[in-house]
Amino acid sequence: MRTRNLIMCSAVLLMCWTAVSLADEEGAFVEGSASVGAHYSHFTDNPVRVGEYVNLNATKDLQADMILNLFGGTDNTLYNINLDYRDVATKSFEFGVDTKSLLAADFRYGSFIHNLDHDNMRNLQGKAGGKQVYNTDNDPMGRYFMEYEQFHGNIKVDMPFLTDGQVTLGMSDQRKSGYKQAMSIDHCAFCHVESNAQRVDQQTRIWKAGAEGSLGPVSVNYDFAKTDFVDRANAPEHRWKTAMHPVKGPIDPVSGLDYVAEFGSRLGFHDVTLPYARTADNDKLSHSAGIKVDLKRAGTLKGSYTNTNRTNYHTGIEGKFDAGALGYAVRLTPKMRLTGKFLAYETKVDDAFVDLPLFRDGRGAGGLDFDWNRISSANRKVYQGDLNLGWKVAKGKHLKVNWRYQIIDRPAMAQSQTNYVFDGANVGPAGIVETLPSEAFENKTTVNRVKLRYDSRIGMKGNYNLTYTYTGVDKPFMNPTAMCEESLIGTGSAHPGGTAAGRLYYFQRERFGNGSNQASQSHKATGRASFQITPRTSINGFVTYAQDKNDELNIYQYDRDYLSPGLNLWTAPADQILFTLGWTYNKVKSNENICIPIFDG
């Protein structure tokens, strides 16, 4: 914050110096507007739903507000000052100066409140047999919010000795502070969900530098950015309780069995205080370069390359992104324009080996090793081609046809699922014959998209456009084998309800159903029209209809219909008075398959 305050002070001083020093110069001018007012807000019930961005601390009294816009300069310099003050936490300030385009600087500061939900967890109370779910809210009256403060500063300096040469320096500083609800769960005997207020003190600072220039038809640019993210608040901690039998407690009162040892051996940790809801500090380095060659009548050629590297400070895990793009745009005829683009990128995140304690270590039929190597589902190679043809059919009428072909090749589509495949003939410690993480499945997605758009004027006072998009996807993103469990009954000589019943308490069985809300086929049509009734009155409307389906899921067909029409009336009876009236209707209908596994009760 110290740096930002320093920069803010410098910006204000620069602003004052600029305004004062320019006031006496020849040709100096200043124009602007100022308004002072007051507002009052009152909320009942759940203010977050209707006042998500209202400073609820400033709703008890009448709040003065002020808007100031100044624009001034001389023959050589222009500056603007904009201030919007609504309350102590909701305000923005901007200052910009441009000196003969030789030096241009822009500074912006703003803050606002984002109110967050407080879940009272009333639904989390249930008991059925030995299964019990409890909740504890350690901050029942807490109001959660985050205050966003953002500062942006950019300075652009022209390089007169280089055609179109410019050097830019920029800095962005965002701070989020406040409290949010953090919930933790332990499953040591019962499910116990506990809620606490978590302090948030996050800061994202981005430093940017760039250079650009051109020589004849060739224009180049280079941009560098370094992003640092840190959360200075300590992660909350939770006491995971002692594992035990949910009904009989730590020791079987009859047999004397040690349930702490038994149930504890199934868990990675218990009877310990540990952090949770920890935010991962990280940084990101980015280099990006682009080149454009203006071939005039032969078109425009564009190429670019970007490399980024992001590191998680807590774990050291790195993610790398490399991308290259080529594009070509040409006017085939004065009325026809063709664009072709190709993009290829690769994302590679370090593998992470997850070392877990042995399951039921030292106990009968125990000692199973569940260690695994996490292959990031961010990993992928993507190849994408676009062809676009724009045709000016007649004056005021334009037709666009776009085709996209995309391949997303991943080593693993989803990492959230591992299936334990039982050998029914040999159910026991060796009965788990295989685990099937999603790497075993087809993870390559192919996308074909065709888009048609027609724009037209309606005389001199109106216009409309119609757009139709078809998207066909082979193997859309899904959670493979995520739902619907195979029955073990009849799969082998040993009935799982018999000697091997214990298996059912521990493992999820093999699942075969794929789940997704992504479409394998999508039709989307939109229409929009505007008409100016009088010079001061206009009406416009739109409608969007989409029909999606996924017929590649093996257990059901996902369908989704979306309809949203809207109508807006705009009228300005005088320069300072504007009325707008809008109506929008939204309807979404989708289906999904819910598989509820039945075992252990």
Added chain:
Amino acid sequence: MDRRNFSQKTPGSPLLLLWGLVFCLALSTGALAQAPDDFAGAEACLDCHDDMAAEFSRTVHGQLADYEYPGLAGGCESCHGAGAAHVESEDPADIFLPTAEMGNDGTDLCLDCHKTGHTLNWEMSTHAESDVSCLSCHKLHDNSSSRALLNGTEEDVCFTCHMDTQSKFQLPSHHPVREGFMTCSSCHDVHGNQFQEIAAGETSRDACLVCHQQHAGPFVFEHSPVMEDCMICHDVHGTVANNLLRQNEPFLCLQCHQPHFHSILTGAEGDFGTPGNVSDRDPGYAGLSMTSHADSMKKVMLTKCTQCHQSIHGTDLPSQSITGQGRALNR
């Protein structure tokens, strides 16, 4: 009429390509620039067009430094070409009018100077492909005090075409655009981005991470759709469901997951002030009480998945169960 070489692009050929290269290189040195005598100077223009005089001098275009247009005239003639003949004859036919005489409202003319920076990717942008011109959003005359010479506020300009998006910002959960704390360009590169059409950042996910760095990771325990595309779960412009979710929980989650088997259990009627033997033996459970009824387990297990799976955007901390391999995202 004397005009600059703001020619409309016609079918290319190798010769044209060669000619273009030679011409552009020559133009960059000023070799083909028009003779100074053809130019009248901005003051001559504003003698007649005095209604534009004050406004124009207060715009960036009215204050260009000489080095920004080597070999060419500044002021009005930067865009309208040499005006001496027009000053002499006062005939509109003797002055170059880009919007009338060039395709796409004279966008090619703008790009002659605005080659780099924001507009480096313009030709490949979705807006350019849709025949959107510079003047669709910018107003060059009589507009000196507007930011970036926009024809209104940023939202006014964008929502002229994107009305369906404007309506989404009116829904209960939305990004604070209508409150004025964000603008469309907070997330979109309206002049084109080298990779993801108009979304800022390398991927659309990176555009979200600019403000939501806490979800960036990379984490040990991932939630795959978070790594794939934020918009699998979120509709970023606005939704009825809270937190910009496309659907309320648990229905959103159940599109890709099955619920726990506990959701079929029948709850027990009555108040359970003492949770049985366990509370007597572990102080961690002391004082807990609850009310259960016949549907309680269904409410617990089929209401809100993120009450237990809180770290839904990913975490480095393993969850408790060994058979779950630490990947339950509840820590």
